[in-house]
Amino acid sequence: MSDPLLTIRDLSIDIETPTVAAKVIDHANVQVHLGETVGIVGESGCGKTTLLKAILGILPKTAVCRSGEILFEGRSLLDLWGTEESRRIRSCDIGFIPQDPYLSLNPAFTVGRQLNESLLELTGQGAYAELLRMLRAVQLPDPEGVLERYPHQFSGGQRQRLLIAAALARRPKLLIADEPTTALDVTTQSEILEVMRELANETGVAMLFVSHDLGVIRSICDRVTVMYAGQSVETAPADALVNAPKHPYTRMLLNCHPGRSHGFKGIPGQVASPLDPPPGCRFSPRCPIAIAECSRRRPQPLHPSPSQEVSCPRYEIDLETAADA
């Protein structure tokens, strides 16, 4: 595997509020290689969106990077926060697909005007032709007509297709999707996923796919990183993760999935709050196999195999045995 296109190593980000600093991301690690689709999965409030905003460089001024770095094609994005270069990268090299298509389009302007605005950096007729090609690629009829109309004249699914086309029209090197299907009904969801999968293969663009739904992740991602309360607890190829989860949280997460056969077990306790995160491993208070050591020192990432990483020294221990003790 060549060097990764995007490397997030040991990244910690706090967001200062007037009273206390929220430690939203705590030593997270994620890599995305060229042509690869990497998924990030975790419950809501585990810092997924903050991580994306960190990559894109659109975090509010109150966000402070405590440690680690974000490298994109070898260049550190952290130093570029708030600069014109960061904006250029967002406009040309990284495509972004938002979560809620209904709210992400500006109601007072035509779709054409908005898509044009986000592609202003690209010169010449190339981008316009590319956009039309993309609009056809996402199966939107009459592309020229589409650009004349206003957002409220489209269904949710159509709007998401528009946004996907917009993201890909700039021929980005990396495509970031923030739960693109969550706001859609199930049938539209699978259509959109199908479209994204096709376009990803066709254009060979690297994709960072964020979701809280394991099923969606499994169907589209090559590798997956699981996040809990701002920490990247496990990374593994999609199938390996689903069939042989190692980190206790991943295993319990999979048990929660309604699709699993033997019964449905929720995870006791609440998600750790970034305002006063538990010390060490943030999953320890809810981890059935946690020991005193877990909450004293932050677990170091281990690599059972070159393509796997897990941040829990006790990942071999079986959950049931500990549960009975």
Place this chain on the structure above:
Amino acid sequence: MRRIMQIISTLAIVCYIGLAGSLTATHAAERPLVWAESLPPTLDPHARFDVPIQTIMVNVYDALYRYTGNPPKLVPWLAESHTTSDDGLTWEFRIKPGLKFHDGSDMTAADVVYSFQRLLKMGKGPSSVFRGVLLPENVKAVDDRTVRFKLEAPYAPFLSTMPLVSIVNPRQIEKHVKDGDFGEAWLSANDAGSGPYKVNPETYQQRVRLDLVRFKDHFMGWDHNSKPMENVSLRPVQDPSTRVLALLRGEIDATGAYLPTDQVERIDKSKNANVSRDETMRIFLFRMNNKKPPFDNVHVRRCLSHAFDYDGFNKIVLKGFVERNPGPIPNGLWGIPEDIKGYTYDLEKAKAECDKARAQGADLDREFEIHTLAELEQTVQAAQLFQSALTKLGLKVRIVPGTWPVLSAAAAKPDTAPELWVFWISTYFVDPENWIGQMYDTSFHGTWKASAFYDNPEVDKLLRAARRETDQSKRAELYKQAYRIIYKDAADIWIYNTIQLRGLSNRVKGYQFTPVGSGSDFRSISLKD
């Protein structure tokens, strides 16, 4: 940041244009004379009877006779000469030859007849002077230069009322008569006269703007003025303070005729304007309603006459720009008894008179009202001064600001007339009739001038005799007797005779003042270069 740059650049452009404009404006064509006299709502000389219309009558129209100089003298104008029959009922006037109207047509006696008949038939302001004296059918043209008037009753001041009737051009008016309005709607914004200046109807805007253009072949000629004004722009400025500031800044060349006295020092101090002071004939008085208790009691009226601080008001508030005027005839006019000096400001005497009145049962505890003309500051100042003096005498007084239409309408009937109000009586024609005659003769009750409702049969007899008597010395004797009686009865509180104050810019030359028209006669004016 780019946005803010845009804003600054647009503002810069606007300022640049502004400055460019101002630079060129100053070199614009030689500035015409700008006269800030207030404009009458209509230019029709037969429709209005107040000070603003006189500016139009003096400059745009001519009359058989005209007042010139100060003190005013009646001089023949359109008329060459006049004769009066022995019984004083038939008057004949002969007009000069070669008189021209603005449209070039010749003026004949028939036009004079038409003008008098139009004025009388319209029945508006000026016609009231001829009520019961002259009927339209009694004005006839004997030949094309002689007009004969047959009066209903002998009327001594008839000659002095001639300047009130402007001669209009029937040929221009008849074309525009609309459903019997005597062409008033058209004439209100146009000119059918023969005077030294013509109206420019295109730029005329009611109450806002009037431009006058010199009428080169005016019958009196222009040799009296080497550099006459080709254009005169009348631009009334509504607000008194703004008007004075505009004069100081040179935006206007003359203020109106009612310059507030407080502004005089300020204009005198300035380097580009001055104040012309001319004694005129305009009495400022407190009018008491003699029919409404307690003012029907002579002692109450005398008490109040002693309670006004004449010198404090004339000398300090008005800075000595006025003369004390003891009685109902303005100083400088004939018919005034020499021995009367006027009521003095003496609270002891006032108290004594009030006690006498109380003894006779007059109710002095009731609060009475002084009505002022809100927009004319001086009336308010006088009322406030009077109020503070009367409260010292234990009399309760309330000041009620009013406006001219409201008060003049209420003054028609004794019960609605205000019990005490303050105003001026200006010069419409120079004859004691204009003041004492029309103020205290019971036959004039119902008009605001006679709203004192003074009723003294002996005074009526004297005034009516004086009105008929043709010999001025005999008339003077009659007016003097009436004057003494009215003075003893303290019918009103006469305060001062106005000195006309008008601000003028230093470049104005040849300003000649006469009480009628208060100096707005552009014929004689020229500009210093």
Place this chain on the structure above:
Amino acid sequence: MATFLFGERWPCFSRLRDVTVLPDLGYGSMVRYIAVRLLSLIPSLFGLILLTFIMLHAVPADPVTSLAGENASPEQVAELRARFGLDKPLVEQFGIYVWQILQGDLGNSIFSNRPVLEEILARLPATLELITFALVLAAFVGITLGTIAAVRHNGPIDNIVRAVTISGLAIATFWVAIILQMVFSMELNWLPLRGRFDVAYPAPPLITGFLLIDSLLALDLTAFGIAAQHLAMPMITLAIPAIATIARFTRSGVLETMQKEFVDYASAVGYRRNRLIWIYVLKNSLSVVIMQLGLLFGALIGGAVAIEAIFDWPGIGSYAVNAILNFDYKAVLGVTIIIGIIYGIVNIIVDIIHAFVDPRLREGI
């Protein structure tokens, strides 16, 4: 063709800045909409005429007496009253009056005996020019201040702008007018003191009645300069409360829009910060501001009365005051009706502009 003329020019991808022209509206539906709104104006106008008529006739003063002259006899006065129809019973007078209005005749002014409509229309452009440019200035400055304040939320600039806007609403405009006069025309001698145009310079030919526009149409830069100078101070004084109101509404509008999702998406896909705020965020928050412009237009007509008196501006404000002072019934009624009509039309225009700004409303038309 219609799209090109009225429609939004489809953005070309060259660097050329694209311009948003008024978006296309179904022509038929717009005319129908205006007709309906105009019809709904009639009842409130009728109410307006009734209200003013009653108020004016409830007063003892009678202008005819002073018109008839000093010693006019009661008979003369009565005859004049008859000629003006003031002796008929009130209801009949009102009936005649409404019938005349329907024929576009607002009656004659009692003093100048000229049609009131003519006099008002002669003075109307002066007031409309003053108010329109005051509103343009207020919109320009108010929106800029409001947006800057919202963007630098709770920062020093935000507090300054808020202090300025609150003070703007608290200052008495006639007091400011006096001070401006003293400083700028008497002391510094930069601006003329009064009036609408300079006496010495020929006024531009009358086309729209707006001196600034007429002078531009006549390509007479000096005239434009003179008119601009005379307009400066009255416009600024009148604009102060309007700037304050517009800034406050823009600020809260922009603040609210900044919370919206599409702003995050826009910055995520690389919109330029300035363009995002000044075009995309602003257009969304303008609907509230435009409503205010409609209300302000009515308020400024009233506000202009004092300003016109001080700056000697020949508008309907001073005409109305004169008419009221002299109880010129027809003139007062005429002014009230004309202002009522203008107010109605302005509200319709505001709603149409509002539809342009917010496309979702367009379906409603």
Place this chain on the structure above:
Amino acid sequence: MLIKDFLSRNSAGMIGAVLVVLACLVGISGPWIVPDPDAAFQTDIVNRLRPPSMEAWMGTDHLGRDVFSRIILGTRGALGVAFIVVAASMILGVTVGTIAGYEGGVLSAILMRITDVFLAVPQLILALALAQLLKPSYLTVVVALSLTYWPFFARTAYAETKRIASGLFVEALFSIGASRRRILCYHVLPNIAPAIIVRATIGIGFVILTAAVLSFLGMGAPPPTPDWGVAVAESRQFLPEAWWFALFPGIAIYLVVLGFNLLGDALRDFVDPRIRRSS
């Protein structure tokens, strides 16, 4: 401690509250705290138009009266008129607005049409006409301003009532048989009260300003009543020499109106959670 919390967190509101309380105190205790009351009325022509000095802190006016005492006495007039006008227009406006908002249908249309009629005519010209018809006095100013200001309350009350009346709990009340009057008085009114109070506070400032313009045009309180608008109007002739005569009344108007505006704004932020959350 609602008030403490509200004031401490909102400094602008604090300044406003202080100004308003100060103005009310001066208004109430005017005649007693003025150094010497009759200096405000006694014409003393000898020392007219004196600059500010030890005896006359703000100089004297054109009739020699003390400007400072006239401003203090003027406060009572200005505030008095404002409170009465706002109270009167609140009562009339809120009744019309609530009924129109709650009833709906033809009645509501008629009521709101009448409100539009009053709004169509600019407030000042209607007030001028009324002030001129009735003899100029405080009563005239109050009647003129109330008749022209109540529509603003009507509109606010109408909008708020419509919003609340559509709320479910009103239907619930109706279904359990509460009479319309009870619903309006005990349920709708308390809910729209905050918006009305905010409108009233800002309204007072607005009315003071409009009354000042009326006095400036000579249609306000009759002389010799001390009045700020009249003072500025009278002072114009003596500018720029007698600058104090015009300056101090203008500042007095500005401070009092500013006080009410600040207080009104703070109340609105405090009352309307949506805006509070975003600031």
